[in-house]
Amino acid sequence: MMQSFDLIVLGGGPGGYAAAIRAARRGSRVALIEQDKVGGVCLNRGCIPTKALLHASALYQHAKNGAETGVLCDNLRFDYQKAAARKDKIVDRLRGGVAALLKGAGVTVIPARGELVSPHEVRAQGEVYTAPSIILATGSRPAALPLPGADLPGILNSDGLLSLTAAPASVTIVGAGVIGMEFATLFSQLDIPVTVLEALPQALAGFDPDTVAAVTRSMQRQNAKIITGARVQGFERKDQAVSTAYLVNGQEKTVLSELVLIATGRKPNTRDIGLETAGVRVDAAGYIPTDEQMRTNVKGIYAIGDITGKQQLAHVATAQGLTAADALAGKPAAMRYDAVPVCVYTSPEIAAIGLTEEQARGRGMKARTGVFPVSANGRSMIHGQSLGTAKILSEAATGELLGAHLAGPGVTELIAGISLAMRAEATDEELASAIFPHPSVSEIILEAAHDLEGLSVHKLY
Numbered sequence: 001m002m003q004s005f006d007l008i009v010l011g012g013g014p015g016g017y018a019a020a021i022r023a024a025r026r027g028s029r030v031a032l033i034e035q036d037k038v039g040g041v042c043l044n045r046g047c048i049p050t051k052a053l054l055h056a057s058a059l060y061q062h063a064k065n066g067a068e069t070g071v072l073c074d075n076l077r078f079d080y081q082k083a084a085a086r087k088d089k090i091v092d093r094l095r096g097g098v099a100a101l102l103k104g105a106g107v108t109v110i111p112a113r114g115e116l117v118s119p120h121e122v123r124a125q126g127e128v129y130t131a132p133s134i135i136l137a138t139g140s141r142p143a144a145l146p147l148p149g150a151d152l153p154g155i156l157n158s159d160g161l162l163s164l165t166a167a168p169a170s171v172t173i174v175g176a177g178v179i180g181m182e183f184a185t186l187f188s189q190l191d192i193p194v195t196v197l198e199a200l201p202q203a204l205a206g207f208d209p210d211t212v213a214a215v216t217r218s219m220q221r222q223n224a225k226i227i228t229g230a231r232v233q234g235f236e237r238k239d240q241a242v243s244t245a246y247l248v249n250g251q252e253k254t255v256l257s258e259l260v261l262i263a264t265g266r267k268p269n270t271r272d273i274g275l276e277t278a279g280v281r282v283d284a285a286g287y288i289p290t291d292e293q294m295r296t297n298v299k300g301i302y303a304i305g306d307i308t309g310k311q312q313l314a315h316v317a318t319a320q321g322l323t324a325a326d327a328l329a330g331k332p333a334a335m336r337y338d339a340v341p342v343c344v345y346t347s348p349e350i351a352a353i354g355l356t357e358e359q360a361r362g363r364g365m366k367a368r369t370g371v372f373p374v375s376a377n378g379r380s381m382i383h384g385q386s387l388g389t390a391k392i393l394s395e396a397a398t399g400e401l402l403g404a405h406l407a408g409p410g411v412t413e414l415i416a417g418i419s420l421a422m423r424a425e426a427t428d429e430e431l432a433s434a435i436f437p438h439p440s441v442s443e444i445i446l447e448a449a450h451d452l453e454g455l456s457v458h459k460l461y
């Protein structure tokens with residue numbers, strides 16, 4: 001017998017489960033179809049496990065460098081297996097929490113692979129489920145690298161690396177994007193030799209170059225090698241290790257390491273889910289175009305998360321999921337992408353929102369820039385961190401906040417304040433007249449806002 005619901009959500013990641021819970025709380029009968037574990041990539045193989053390992057590696061570094069602060073550790077060592085077990089425990093607990101929330105909201109979770117068989121029907125494990133509305137939230141997977149030897153043992157993607165239970169002796173990372181640089185941070189903080197090969201001239205392309213410079217400088221201090229302009233050619237097994245061949249400045253070079261991480265982007269999971277059958281349009285790269293309410297070209301079918309080709313971020317997926325659920329309930333919801341924070345959990349951390357200086361110039365905008373260095377911030381000095389910067393951009397004529405680019409301790413927490421200010425359409429003057437706590441790292445934002453007028457008290461002009 002066909003089971004009917006008000007809404008079927010296909011995929012239980014941070015977009016899908018948020019949409020399911022929101023719709024259920026608004027009174028809909030909701031089914032969530034998930035073939036794997038609820039929580040998606042972010043919780044099971046992404047954001048959460050990587051940050052758990054990064055936290056452990058940062059603690060190790062703090063302890064190692066603690067002598068100056070009076071913390072003396074003899075016989076300090078890092079137990080990777082323990083760190084990995086703690087990471088798994090955190091993931092398990094959070095996953096249990098998501099399952100409990102779904103249950104509490106009355107969402108029917110169907111543990112199976114689902115596929116559209118019509119615009120209002122999904123087949124999963126031989127059963128057909130029907131609903132007038134369907135939200136597609138099937139996420140993305142690591143892109144494979146079509147190079148010779150890319151499937152040899154020892155060559156992993158982020159899923160594989162997160163399953164390790166012992167520390168590798170050395171790692172080569174292909175791609176200095178967000179994934180590549182976060183793993184490079186992890187391994188360099190554990191004193192594991194790491195080489196990052198990036199085809200473009202800058203690591204973390206698209207991020208403000210000053211914030212990236214703080215990270216690359218810090219990583220190089222930890223003996224990590226970041227080689228930009230490096231085109232990877234292929235891989236070979238050599239003496240129990242992998243040799244990665246790359247071309248840089250016209251010269252062929254190789255680097256030998258126990259493991260190789262491929263971090264060259266992710267692909268949308270839009271194949272074999274019945275899109276053609278239901279008539280859902282995808283673009284040339286396989287992404288599903290949507291409007292502001294996350295509607296696809298087929299009435300009743302919505303798409304959210306990594307499959308929409310917007311920023312591949314958990315919080316974007318969640319915001320899109322809530323938008324779709326609210327739109328379904330007839331609420332005035334519309335997705336905006338102009339103030340999405342993007343955080344990179346390197347050391348120092350990077351947090352960015354809105355336009356970069358280059359983007360503002362490209363749009364012909366007259367932007368003002370206020371800058372303040374982390375090295376002049378007392379709390380950062382107490383944390384033992386001097387690398388980083390805060391940069392605030394505002395439109396010269398109107399004072400509208402256009403963007404912020406931060407590198408420094410804990411800035412991934414601080415960017416939420418700027419997100420709120422931009423959402424509330426605060427001007428640069430309003431930001432500059434706020435009172436921020438002292439001593440705190442957040443003062444770098446206030447000082448950068450003061451610097452827009454050349455009035456930062458703690459900056460030498």
Ligand code: NAD
Pocket residue numbers: 174175176177178179180182197198199200204205230231232263264265266311312313342343344345
């Ligand atoms: P990415 O697109 O951010 O970076 C991939 C990098 O690989 C690019 O810089 C590219 O130039 C480089 N590259 C591609 N082919 C190459 C080659 N043959 N040789 C050398 N370099 C090559 O992709 P990613 O880092 O895999 O991340 C995927 C997605 O996941 C991103 O959209 C990211 O936003 C998201 N993500 C976000 C976070 C976060 O927000 N903290 C963390 C992890 C992942």
